Amino acid sequence: xxxxxxxxxxxxxxxxxxxxxxxxxxxxxxxxxxxxxxxxxxxxxxxxxxxxxxxxxxxxxxxxxxxxxxxxxxxxxxxxxxxxxxxxxxxxxxxxxxxxxxxxxxxxxxxxxxxxxxxxxxxxxxxxxxxxxxxxxxxxxxxxxxxxxxxxxxxxxxxxxxxxxxxxxxxxxxxxxxxxxxxxxxxxxxxxxxxxxxxxxxxxxxxxxxxxxxxxxxxxxxxxxxxxxxxxxxxxxxxxxxxx
Amino acid sequence: xxxxxxxxxxxxxxxxxxxxxxxxxxxxxxxxxxxxxxxxxxxxxxxxxxxxxxxxxxxxxxxxxxxxxxxxxxxxxxxxxxxxxxxxxxxxxxxxxxxxxxxxxxxxxxxxxxxxxxxxxxxxxxxxxxxxxxxxxxxxxxxxxxxxxxxxxxxxxxxxxxxxxxxxxxxxxxxxxxxxxxxxxxxxxxxxxxxxxxxxxxxxxxxxxxxxxxxxxxxxxxxxxxxxxxxxxxxxxxxxxxxxxxxxxx
Numbered sequence: 001x002x003x004x005x006x007x008x009x010x011x012x013x014x015x016x017x018x019x020x021x022x023x024x025x026x027x028x029x030x031x032x033x034x035x036x037x038x039x040x041x042x043x044x045x046x047x048x049x050x051x052x053x054x055x056x057x058x059x060x061x062x063x064x065x066x067x068x069x070x071x072x073x074x075x076x077x078x079x080x081x082x083x084x085x086x087x088x089x090x091x092x093x094x095x096x097x098x099x100x101x102x103x104x105x106x107x108x109x110x111x112x113x114x115x116x117x118x119x120x121x122x123x124x125x126x127x128x129x130x131x132x133x134x135x136x137x138x139x140x141x142x143x144x145x146x147x148x149x150x151x152x153x154x155x156x157x158x159x160x161x162x163x164x165x166x167x168x169x170x171x172x173x174x175x176x177x178x179x180x181x182x183x184x185x186x187x188x189x190x191x192x193x194x195x196x197x198x199x200x201x202x203x204x205x206x207x208x209x210x211x212x213x214x215x216x217x218x219x220x221x222x223x224x225x226x227x228x229x230x231x232x233x234x235x236x237x238x239x240x241x242x243x244x
Numbered sequence: 245x246x247x248x249x250x251x252x253x254x255x256x257x258x259x260x261x262x263x264x265x266x267x268x269x270x271x272x273x274x275x276x277x278x279x280x281x282x283x284x285x286x287x288x289x290x291x292x293x294x295x296x297x298x299x300x301x302x303x304x305x306x307x308x309x310x311x312x313x314x315x316x317x318x319x320x321x322x323x324x325x326x327x328x329x330x331x332x333x334x335x336x337x338x339x340x341x342x343x344x345x346x347x348x349x350x351x352x353x354x355x356x357x358x359x360x361x362x363x364x365x366x367x368x369x370x371x372x373x374x375x376x377x378x379x380x381x382x383x384x385x386x387x388x389x390x391x392x393x394x395x396x397x398x399x400x401x402x403x404x405x406x407x408x409x410x411x412x413x414x415x416x417x418x419x420x421x422x423x424x425x426x427x428x429x430x431x432x433x434x435x436x437x438x439x440x441x442x443x444x445x446x447x448x449x450x451x452x453x454x455x456x457x458x459x460x461x462x463x464x465x466x467x468x469x470x471x472x473x474x475x476x477x478x479x480x481x482x483x484x485x486x487x488x489x490x491x492x493x494x
Contacts, residue, residue: 056399077399085396089414089492098410099400123492139400 004032004055004147004179008064010204011050024050025062026204035177039190042200043243048183049082051205052149055181068147078140078178080150084132086124092135093120100142110138114168130161137165141172148178152185166192170217187244191229192220199243209237279461288465296450297469304447305473307435311370312427318371319378319423324416326379327386343376348434352441361442370434377430378423385419386412417489425482432474 011025024047032038042048053059055066056079068075086095096107111117114134124132133153140148150169154162170193173180184190190197191213199208211233219225233240263281270280279287291297326333326340352369359365389412397407439448447470454462 053395058395058399079396079399081392081396083392085392087393087410087414089489090410098402098406099396125492143400 003034003067003069004030004181005065005067006030006032006051006055007066008051008054008062010064011047011054011059011062013050023204026206028064028206030198030207032179032181034179037173037180037182037193037195039182039184039194039197040200041184041187041190041197041244042205043202044185046200046202047205048200049151052079052151052181052183055147055149075146076143078143078145078148080133080136080140080148080153082151082153082155084124084129084136086132086135088124091121091123092116092127095124095135096139096142099139102142102144107138107142110142110172113172114138114165130157130165133157134165134168137169137172141176141178144176145178148173148180150180150182152183154189155185162189169193174217185244187230187233188226191215191226197233199237199240201243208239208243211237276458277460279464283461284464284468287461288469291462291465291469297466300445300447300450300466301469301473303445304432304435304439304470307367307370307439307446308428308432311367311374311435312424312431314367315371315374315378315427315431316420316424319375320382320416320420322375323379323382324386324412327383327389333383340376340379343372344380348373348437352434352438356442363443366435366438366443369438370431373434374427374431378427381419381423381426382416385416389415414489421482421486421489425478428474428477432470 006028008025008028010023010027013022013024014020028051030038040048040051050059054062055068056077068077086092087098090098092111093107096102096111100107102110108117111120114137116131116134116138119127119131124135127135137150137153140150153169154165157165166189182190182193184193187197194213197211197213199211200206201208213229215225215229267280267282270278288297322336326336348369351372355365355369355372359368393411393415394407397411402411435446436448436451439446440452441448443449447466450466451463454460454466
């Protein structure tokens with residue numbers, strides 16, 4: 001488990017088609033406690049994916065600092081991308097074996113937990129989108145990462161499948177207690193999953209407000225509780241309606 | 245099953261019509277310049293029995309294998325480098341255009357003049373002719389690499405070798421196969437010219453000899469033998485390679 005401290009002074013973006021430089025992120029300060037599940041919500045195109053790319057080390061072109069954990073060792077990161085990004089020419093099992101150093105037994109148990117045991121020798125082209133997303137979640141979890149980044153992993157899934165995968169995610173998280181940063185547009189989903197919600201402004205992105213989710217975990221399956229909390233957020237913070 | 249049978253009948257019919265037309269034309273002209281298929285078959289069989297055809301065909305195939313392998317390896321390495329590094333590509337792009345447009349005959353003559361009528365010069369001439377084509381094809385393949393998958397590999401710390409063999413190479417495969425197929429067709433034609441101009445064995449040397457003797461039947465017999473071998477390479481090596489590499493596709 002790892003603390004995460006994000007301090008980005010600014011992050012610029014140069015579209016290749018114009019010479020104009022656009023400021024995507026400005027004065028962003030976010031701190032995550034070890035084992036905390038935090039959901040990020042903000043308008044489309046505000047820079048949430050850019051933030052996750054910075055955290056994962058894919059984007060190093062920014063001003064500021066990212067601190068993951070206390071120790072000097074590089075913490076491991078699991079990243080569930082917006083699309084599953086599986087290698088089409090490798091089977092489900094091969095995709096997992098290539099990306100992780102997990103033992104065959106761990107992979108077996110994760111595949112079983114995600115109901116994918118029967119399709120592990122299948123190529124991704126033969127999987128449904130929901131199945132592919134579950135494989136990408138296993139890939140992120142299998143290394144037992146210190147920090148887990150999820151970028152709208154359930155977008156475009158039908159509601160029953162999304163609900164099922166969400167429950168599986170929470171099950172895995174509660175077993176392994178990773179520090180999680182989860183990007184979503186869906187406030188109900190965020191309330192169901194998170195310990196804390198962070199709302200972000202449009203470009204240049206910065207924190208608008210942070211709201212801890214006070215509903216006990218065992219009550220998160222009760223839709224009325226979620227709806228009540230959601231209504232309370234809208235009445236207490238009317239400006240949030242423009243951010244979703 | 246019925247579809248397969250129909251396809252086989254169509255192929256057989258096509259070959260039969262080709263040879264019938266050849267036979268018809270040869271009977272009509274009735275000249276040594278166009279011998280009928282049966283005469284060519286007899287010459288082919290005699291050349292096989294004397295061992296002349298297997299020897300010269302073997303020599304040419306050896307040159308084909310060596311120059312093809314060197315050209316593909318060099319072309320892939322340079323193509324990947326140019327596709328990945330914009331500045332390197334900007335520097336070498338003009339060189340590439342120059343080499344692409346130098347006639348094969350010029351390269352062959354220059355190699356023989358500079359290095360002498362030796363085997364290395366012959367192979368070098370073929371390689372210089374083929375490498376630019378491979379580079380251009382592989383460069384385009386490298387430019388079209390899926391960045392999302394490369395990011396995934398970086399994020400999950402694949403390392404250089406794993407990224408190359410599991411992420412980059414499968415994406416380059418169609419481009420490599422295209423370069424291999426066009427390469428095979430181009431290289432064997434260049435090799436014949438190389439052999440004709442400066443070697444004392446191989447198909448090119450033999451064809452030159454037959455040309456001087458006006459022996460069209462032998463020319464056609466050697467051509468049929470060589471085209472058959474190239475077709476066999478396609479059926480036995482390239483097609484199975486393709487099927488194996490693309491088995492993941494729906």
